[in-house]
Amino acid sequence: MALRIFGTPSSRVEPLGRPVRVMLITPPYHSGVVESAGVWMPVAFVYIAGMVREHGHTVKIYDAMSYYHDYDRIEQEIRDFAPDVIGLTAITASSLACLRVCAIAKQVNPQIRTIMGNAHSTFLWREILTEHPECDIVVRGEGEFTMAELADTLRDGGDIATILGLALRIDGQPWAAAKRALNADLDSLPMAWDLIDWPIYTYRPRPGSRLAVVSSSRGCEEACSFCSQQLYWGRTWRGHSPKHFVDELQMLKERFGVSIVMLADETPTMDPDRWHALLDELIARDLDMELLMETRVDHILRDEAQLHRYKQAGISHIYVGVEATDQVTLDVFTKNIGVEQSRQAIAAINRHGMVSETSFVLGMPDETPEHMAATVELAKHYAPDLAFFLAITPWPYAQLYPKLKDHLVGLDFSHYNLVEPVLKPDAMTLEEVQKGLNQAAHHFYADKLRHLHELPVEKRSFLVKVMKILSNHSYLADHMQGIHAEMPAHVQQAMAVIEADIEAEDEAKRVASHK
Numbered sequence: 001m002a003l004r005i006f007g008t009p010s011s012r013v014e015p016l017g018r019p020v021r022v023m024l025i026t027p028p029y030h031s032g033v034v035e036s037a038g039v040w041m042p043v044a045f046v047y048i049a050g051m052v053r054e055h056g057h058t059v060k061i062y063d064a065m066s067y068y069h070d071y072d073r074i075e076q077e078i079r080d081f082a083p084d085v086i087g088l089t090a091i092t093a094s095s096l097a098c099l100r101v102c103a104i105a106k107q108v109n110p111q112i113r114t115i116m117g118n119a120h121s122t123f124l125w126r127e128i129l130t131e132h133p134e135c136d137i138v139v140r141g142e143g144e145f146t147m148a149e150l151a152d153t154l155r156d157g158g159d160i161a162t163i164l165g166l167a168l169r170i171d172g173q174p175w176a177a178a179k180r181a182l183n184a185d186l187d188s189l190p191m192a193w194d195l196i197d198w199p200i201y202t203y204r205p206r207p208g209s210r211l212a213v214v215s216s217s218r219g220c221e222e223a224c225s226f227c228s229q230q231l232y233w234g235r236t237w238r239g240h241s242p243k244h245f246v247d248e249l250q251m252l253k254e255r256f257g258v259s260i261v262m263l264a265d266e267t268p269t270m271d272p273d274r275w276h277a278l279l280d281e282l283i284a285r286d287l288d289m290e291l292l293m294e295t296r297v298d299h300i301l302r303d304e305a306q307l308h309r310y311k312q313a314g315i316s317h318i319y320v321g322v323e324a325t326d327q328v329t330l331d332v333f334t335k336n337i338g339v340e341q342s343r344q345a346i347a348a349i350n351r352h353g354m355v356s357e358t359s360f361v362l363g364m365p366d367e368t369p370e371h372m373a374a375t376v377e378l379a380k381h382y383a384p385d386l387a388f389f390l391a392i393t394p395w396p397y398a399q400l401y402p403k404l405k406d407h408l409v410g411l412d413f414s415h416y417n418l419v420e421p422v423l424k425p426d427a428m429t430l431e432e433v434q435k436g437l438n439q440a441a442h443h444f445y446a447d448k449l450r451h452l453h454e455l456p457v458e459k460r461s462f463l464v465k466v467m468k469i470l471s472n473h474s475y476l477a478d479h480m481q482g483i484h485a486e487m488p489a490h491v492q493q494a495m496a497v498i499e500a501d502i503e504a505e506d507e508a509k510r511v512a513s514h515k
Contacts, residue, residue: 010169010170010171011159011160011161011168011170012157012158012159012160013153013154013157013158013159013160014157015154015155015156015157015158016084016154016155017155018155019056019057019058019151019155020057020058020084020085020151020154020155021057021058021060021081021082021083021084021085022049022052022057022058022059022060022083022084022085022086022087022147022151023059023060023062023078023081023083023085023086023087024042024045024048024049024059024060024061024062024086024087024088024089025062025064025074025086025087025088025101026042026045026062026063026064026065026066026088026089027064027065027088027089027090027094027097027098027100027101028064028065028068028069028070028071028074028097028101029065029093029094029097029414030065030068031093031417031418031419031420031475032419032473032474032475032476032477033417033418033419033474033475035066035473035474036204036469036470036473036474036475036476037203037204037205037469038201038202038203038204038211038262039066039200039201039202039211040066040201040211040213040262041063041066041196041201041211041212041213042061042063042065042089042213043213043214043215043264044089044118044143045061045063045089045192046061046191046192046193046195046196047143047144047189047191047192047215048087048143048144048147049061049192049195050144050189050190050191050192051144051145051147051148051189051190052147052148052151053190053192054148054190055148055151055152056155057148057151057155059192059195060081060083060195061192061195061196062074062077062081063197063200064077064101065094066200066201067200071100071101071104074101074104075104075107075108078104078105078108078112079108082109083105083112084111084112084113084154085112085113085114085115085150085151085154086101086102086105086112086113086114086115087115087116087117087139087143087147088101088102088114088115088116088117089116089117089118090116090117090118090120090121091118091119091120092119092120092393092395092396092413092416093413093414093415093416093417094414095116095120095121095124095128095413096412096413096414097414098116098135099116099128099132099134099135102114102116102132102134102135102136103134105134106134113136113137113154114134114135114136114137115135115136115137115138115139115147115150116128116135116137116138116139117138117139117140117143119229119231119232119395119397120395120397120413121138121139121140122138122139122140122141122232123231123232123396123397124396124397125138125140125167125174125176126167126174126176129167129168129169129174130174136168136169137150137160137166137167137168138166138167138168138176139165139166139167140165140166140167140176140179140180141165141179141180141182141232142165142180142182142183142218143165144183144189145164145165145180145183146163146164146165146166146180149163149164150163150166161175161177162177163177164177164178164179164180164181165177165179165180182218182219182234182236182238183238184238186215186217186218186238186239186240187240187241187244191248193251193252193255193256196256198210198256198257198258202260203260203262203292204465204469204473205462205465205466205469206259206260206290209259209260209290210256210257210258210259210260211258211259211260211261211262212252212256212258212260212261212262213261213262213264214245214248214249214252214261214262214263214264215240215263215264215265216239216240216245216263216265216268216278217237217238217239217240217265217267217268217270218237218238218239218265219234219236219237219238219266219267219270220237220266220267220270229266231397231398231399237267237270237271239268239270239271239274241274242274242277242278242280242281243281245278245281246278246281246282246285246287249261249282249285249287249289250285250287253287253288253289258289259289259290260289260290260291260292261289261290261291261292262291262292262293263291263292263293263294265293265294266294267295267296267299268293268295269295269296269299269303270299272302272303275303276306276309278313279306279309279310279312279313282313282314283309283312283313287314288314289314290314290316290317291313291314291315291316291317292315292316292317292319293315293317293318293319294318294319294320294321295318295319295320296320296321296337297320297321297322297337297341297342297345298336298337298341298345300318300320300345300348300349301341301344301345301348304348307348307349307351307352307354308352310352310354311352311353311354315354316354316355317354317355317357318349318354318355318356318357319357319358319359320342320345320346320349320356320357320358321358321359322342322346322358322359322360322382322384323359323360323361324339324360324361324375325339325342325360325374325375325378325379325382326339327339329361329364342358342382343381343382346358346382346383346384347383350383350384350385353456353458353459355385355386355459355462356383356384356385356386357384357385357386357387357388358379358382358384358386358387358388359387359388359389359390360375360379360387360388360389360390360440361390361391361392362375362389362390362391362392362433362436362437362440363391363392363421363423363425363428363433363437364392364404364423364425365404365407365423365425365426366425366426366427367425367427367428367433368425368427368428369428369432369436372436372437372439372440375389375440376389376439376440376443376444379440379444380444380447385448385455385459385462385463386466387441387444388441389437389440389441389444390418390419390437391418391419391420391421391422391423391433391434391437392404392423393416393417393418393422393423394408394423395416404423407423407424407425407426408422408423408424409422409423409424409430410422419437419475420434421433421434421437438476438478441476445467445470448463449463449467452464
């Protein structure tokens with residue numbers, strides 16, 4: 001369909017003549033992955049709400065996912081707020097839940113404009129608008145200015161088809177305006193931190209903590225073939241200035257009592273000069289905040305001589321994506337790293353006393369039970385503190401998708417969560433893949449507990465806490481049961497002592513937090 005510069009009358013709106021009421025909603029989707037470690041706020045909504053509010057409109061952030069609200073409760077919340085617009089953020093796994101919320105909003109009031117954004121919507125906008133009349137509009141790419149301009153147009157009247165970054169229906173057909181350029185100056189974006197319901201956000205391994213998810217940069221310049229991020233950002237990267245970012249952390253601590261910060265960035269370390277300046281700023285401020293982050297294996301090796309400064313800056317936990325233990329698969333994933341580099345990076349993180357975490361992707365078309373078992377053994381050799389064995393999940397817009405689509409079993413996106421296999425290898429059934437993933441986690445963590453005495457004291461305590469969390473709050477719960485009973489008697493005794501110390505420490509923190 002040819003791109004039209006001007007919309008037709010069907011894309012013009014009459015002015016409301018008042019500020020628009022915008023409700024930003026997270027869908028009630030859970031797979032036992034993200035929510036296992038804590039309750040994570042939707043930081044993208046903090047940016048969008050800040051910009052929409054700066055334009056004079058009324059905004060509510062409704063994190064239905066974190067509240068564990070069901071659809072009946074979501075319907076009531078929509079009725080109570082009476083929005084003109086609802087906006088939802090859709091990853092592939094949660095996209096169907098988003099569409100159901102759109103349908104509920106239309107039942108409440110057919111005049112509510114329903115909007116979906118994030119990576120899944122950005123790339124599959126045509127399919128969404130063709131197949132799902134309950135969704136009115138898709139925001140493609142970054143949403144701050146697009147959502148604010150949409151609210152302005154609804155207030156003042158005009159043609160919404162002229163708003164860059166929007167996709168909608170014109171004369172019943174899906175149509176997209178030109179893409180909007182990425183925001184050049186992240187520091188200038190207003191933030192609506194005051195709209196967050198802070199008490200619900202916490203990091204489970206730190207009882208009594210208050211957790212913020214914060215972005216220090218956006219984008220990724222790498223080319224991983226399975227990933228949505230390099231496509232979404234167009235292999236670009238931009239960062240907040242070090243001072244602005246640390247100012248924000250200090251404000252979050254002083255105003256909202258934040259003690260734990262999770263960096264939402266894919267690659268906060270992309271620009272070494274900027275990253276090292278950020279470390280300088282954190283060290284100089286000495287905020288007494290714990291930072292969790294992810295980055296690339298090769299960036300850790302680049303900064304090996306700087307890792308003591310990571311720790312000094314408050315970084316306690318680093319995730320690096322290893323993904324595969326053989327070079328052939330790494331090359332298929334276009335990770336641009338070597339197998340040995342992954343082991344070296346994890347060892348470097350461990351040497352500096354920070355928690356090391358990684359993931360291994362299994363279930364490719366040539367997967368076998370023997371290969372799965374070998375991956376677990378190599379994962380033990382790499383010796384990360386935490387490892388997760390994930391099912392290959394080819395997003396329908398990823399570069400790897402054409403190579404894998406013939407092996408897909410079913411197109412129910414709610415299963416595209418890295419936990420449930422959706423791709424059938426040539427020599428395995430889906431059930432065998434699922435069993436192999438479960439056994440991989442069980443064997444890895446059973447081995448970690450057998451070597452508990454070899455870990456530093458702080459890591460021993462952390463690992464025991466994590467094991468409890470995985471056994472009670474994650475998709476691995478059923479497969480972690482019984483691990484303690486498999487341990488030698490001396491390991492069980494050591495764990496009992498650690499657990500008693502943890503309970504006493506946690507109780508002291510709870511008492512202190514209520515004073």
